[in-house]
Amino acid sequence: MRSRLLTSLLLACALVPAQAAVSVVDDAGRTVTLARPAQRVIAMAPHVTELLFAAGGGPKVVGAMNYSDYPEAAKKLPLVGSNTQIDVESLLALNPDLVVVWHSGNTARQIAQLESLGIPIFRSEPTRLEQVATSLERLGSLLGAEAAANKAAADYRARIAALGARYGKRSPVTVFYQVWDSPLYTLNDAQIASDIIRLCGGRNVFGELKTVAPQVGVEAVVARDPEVILAGKRYDPANPGLKLWQAYGGMTAVKRNNLFTVDGDLLSRPGPRTAEGAARLCEQLETARSRR
Template sequence: MRSAALVAALAAAQAQAAITVKDDGGNTVTLQKPAQRVISLAPHVTEMLFAAGGGSHVVGVVSYSDFPEEAKKIPQIGSNREVDLERIMALKPDLIVVWRHGSSERQIDMVRKLGVPLFHSEPQKLEDIPESVARLGQLMGTEKTANPAADALRQQLVSLRSRYANRPPVRVFYQVWDKPLYTLNGKHIVSDALRLCGAENIFAKLPVTAPVVSVEGVLQENPEAIFATAEKNYGGVSMWKPYGTLLAVRNDNLFTIDGNLVNRSGPRMVQGAAALCEKIELARQHRSK
């Protein structure tokens, strides 16, 4: 009887020790103990893992995982488009954090067959970012770092929302790339950042997340401000300068912003949102000229 009771007690203790969280896809992720060897399949995920205090647990990353600086030293196991399954297995991960995007389904299905627990990371709104940091901290047992980091991000968002919530709206075109010319619709997290700043995405209602648009379409919408990210070999907002009828051109509201801060849905996106808000406020000030 005693041995049976002991076995039952041990089983109960192990069940209590299990870590269970929901990922961004609504899936339940359960680990029997904190993850010690984690692989990140997206640059924003790498940033989240470090912010959650788990940098020393990250054993593999994909290309462009270049922040923080220590992330550059971690072995790469492929890219967003293709990973090396043999290298992943050789690293013996106990957690893989994946990101779903247009061409990722087949890759994720292959990774899932490895039998390693997966956490799907895809924040839809800015408020999801601190929640993700906290949940990843739970999975790695690094709550002492993750929870304060998540709280700090939440407070920054509260502060931004309080500052810009009642400001006059500004109609904005957010340019992701110029050849082809494409943007983001209202469901993308970048549009959530724009809304936080009191801005309206002129192409928010388009059904495709990253739709291709035309120059004529932008001219017809006549945005008050245009944003583009700073990238090498990239025309950016300068392509709009010849269109003097554009309100954004007339009011000198052609803005460039750091793509690493706004195009990655990691902790630094809160900083990127603050930068967006500052530029949008500048556009409001230009109205009085």
């Protein structure tokens, strides 16, 4: 009897699948390998926090960067610094088995320091709409949450595809995206916001510039005469926002009242909510077309 019982137990143990190692390639082209799915994850940028929660990893996120304010549960996470300065001591105290960083936004020296301590690092830098979906899938693999992550990716892809089918072939609209007022900054085509503009049938008038976030002059914007000017919400009353352009009544965007406020988080934080921001922007560009 004992022999049969022991044999049964050994067979049962053999049939239980071991947690296999998981490997993915991050946005910097580096392979990230974990011996088992991550259980304690730190998000080093607001968009990373959103991606991790959307990929089914919310309960496993134990720390975050400042401005990680979505979803609501993220506001309760311990903070481990800012994009310019990581509080390494606080981060290590959380005992992470995976840190997801913003590749171009976090401090390279401190990221290297974390790697030297043996902490697995996934570098996140989605610059195209499709990369939001692949980010969800890859993070889902690292979290052992493939089902939730794959569903989120599929839902997102469906929303983006529907917008592309509806607006992508409409008559082109030239767009200036005013990221900051003073000095005046915009984005080039290497940013996801420009990919959204393209999805909606628009064209970024400064998209060809080599600098990711170039500073431009008012005269340069006037010379390019965009049909639409986009700007984020004014958080500081001293910033002129879209009022900056009221003095330039000869511009097409001003004459046609195509001065639109956008939610910068929805356009610049790559995550599932990007589809919501894209839908709003497509509607604004369609409004501009109706005013011709």
